[in-house]
Amino acid sequence: MKNRIITYFLLAVLFSSCAKMQNENERRASPNLLFIFADQYRRASLGFLEEDPVKTPNLDNLAFRGVFFSRAVSNHPLCSPYRGMLLTGQYPLSNGVISNCNSARTQYGNYLKKDDTCFSDVLVEQGYSAGYVGKWHLDGPTSTAKGEPVIWDSWCPPDHRHGFSFWYAYGTHNRHNQPYYWATNSAEDEPIMVNQWSPEHEADVLINYLQNNEQQRDWDKPFAMFWSINPPHTPFDQVPDKYKKQYGARDYREVLGRENVQFTSNIDVKGGDRGVERQIHLAPDYFAMVEGVDDQIGRVIAELKRLGLYENTVIVFSSDHGEMLGSHGLMHKNVWFKEAYEIPLIVHYPQEIAPKKEDLLISVPDYMPTVLGLLGLADYIPRAVEGKDYSGMFKGEEVVRPDKQLYFGANPDDPSGGKRGFRNEEYTFAVVKGKEGAKYHYLYHDKQDPYQLSNIWGENPELDQKMEQELEALLRQMNDPWL
Incomplete structure (x- = not known):
């Protein structure tokens, strides 16, 4: 009897070990995820579309070999609301990120909630090693009283990072040439000061992360890296000369070829940012930044290839929102016109999905469930998610296509x-x-x-x-x- 019990025990241990090994092998085989979103990058600035005067060979290649969503929009074309929708799969009224996070709005709870189940939380729970690099802009600095200076940037405490075990980020600042970051274990008063163009520095950080020489991620797990690039956000002129030279002495009137560009502010539109007269001359620098961002993305993709990770990595490229650049006499974002509302969306995974152009009316809350579906994690999409899982279309399946996309703008x-x-x-x-x-x-x-x-x-x-x-x-x- 005693021998039989020992035999059963050994068999149980053996079966448990085999199941564990099988589970680990499945995790190793799971695709990695590199989700890149550049701030204020408009859809028209994808070079292959031949709308803006830019060359973006690396993003073009992703689009040619992946699925290009030609009708993607940012439902609330503003930095923090996009991020809130991306991470929660909910629209702004549900997740509470109704406008950009800063100290004046913190009193209204306008930031990502600590107990929300986010995109990254699901990935980590399902065996991913998750990292975040770049602009976060989802936490509320300490609230300031009316009349006091508004604080935009803030350190994100570890228990607010939603499973990201590798962290190299900041709240929000526009110091492209001299950025600073908080690393995974940095204290609030210990930001890392950098004297390098932020996309280039962040590409260096990502390349180091992929090489994993410092054990930034778990070798035995697939990785999920979210890279939030601030440029081509303002200030447009903070861009290295090597990219500015692409435009030489070209005048802003020469590079802005859209039929709806106006060089004076449009007072007839009750929305959007004015100030076109003060900033429109910087349009060539915007396009220089676009080309610089593409260059740095290309460096990271080259490293994926060198390390043998490229074929098993889902690469997504998107943007917080677009940039008006004088169209309709407006600048920047937060308006319903195409230049601000339309954003790039490319999903690249040639191992599993065939290249195509897709005109689905996709919205930002759909990104989380759709990518989870593509990763084989559809069963783990949180119930609170309002977006839809359209991953079936990657496999040629019929999906119930939406008939409209929400446009939203409000203050908290x-x-x-x-x-x-x-x-x-x-x-x-x-x-x-x-x-x-x-x-x-x-x-x-x-x-x-x-x-x-x-x-x-x-x-x-x-x-x-x-x-x-x-x-x-x-x-x-x-x-x-x-x-």
């Missing part, structure tokens, strides 16, 4: 105000709430008017009514107080 102190709208297959529609309840409507027939030059609101009452009804139904579905 008054979520019932601001801007709302949507884009469907033909139209872009937006409504801005002004003072004392006034509403300003903007409707563009994108198929016939690709540069959105003519606001057709008021020309067809039946179409106007249809747009308003569809927007109301969409917002009611999301329990939006804007209604």
Whole structure:
């Protein structure tokens, strides 16, 4: 009897060890993930589209060998809200990141919550070694009273990092040539000061991470690296001369070829950033930064290839939002026009997915579930996620395609105000709430008017009514107080 018990015990240990080895082998075989998003990088600045005067050979190659989503948008075209949607798979009203994080807005809880189950949390729970490099911009600095200087940057404590065991990041600053970072074990008063262009320095950090000479990640686990590049965000002129030289003495009027560019501010649009007269001359520097970002991404991809990791790594390239660069007489973001609203989205994994151009009306909250599905982790998508898993289309499966994409803009102190709208297959529609309840409507027939030059609101009452009804139904579905 005693011998039989010992035999059963040994068999149990053997089976447990075999199962453990099989599980470890499966983890090793799981694809790695490199998720790159550049701040303020507009869709038109993908070189292969031949819209902006840029050369982006590395991103072009990813698009040619991967899936290029030609109609991706940033539903709230602003830094922190994009990041909140990306990591939670929820829209801003649900995750609470309604505007950019800073000390003046902290009192409204406008930051990523410690107990949210994020993209990275799921990956770590399913055996990934996760890292984050670059701009975080999801924590709230200590709240400041009205009238006090607003604080933008903040250190992110380890228990707010949602499973990222490798950390080389900052809250938010625009010091492209002299950035600083907090490393994994840096104390709040111990930032690492750097005298190097931030994308180049971050590429160095990533290459070192991939080589793993300092044990930054677990060798036995697949890695999930999120790389948040600040350029081509302002200030545009903080870019190395070697990239500026690509544009020589070219005038900003020469490089801005879009039909809707205006060199004076548009006072007729009740939204977006003014100041075009002060900043439009820096357009060549924006494009120089775009080319520099592509160059640094190319260095990291080359290292993936050298280390034999390229074929088993899913590479995603996206952006927080776009950049107006004078289109419609506006600068920067936070508006419904294509230049700010449309963003790049490329998913590259040639080992599993065939190259194609995909016109799915995908939204940022869809990224998390779709990538988890591609990684074979669809069963672990959190219930709170509002985005949809479209990973089936990578395998040629039919998916229920969305018929519209939300456009959202609000401040955390008054979520019932601001801007709302949507884009469907033909139209872009937006409504801005002004003072004392006034509403300003903007409707563009994108198929016939690709540069959105003519606001057709008021020309067809039946179409106007249809747009308003569809927007109301969409917002009611999301329990939006804007209604």
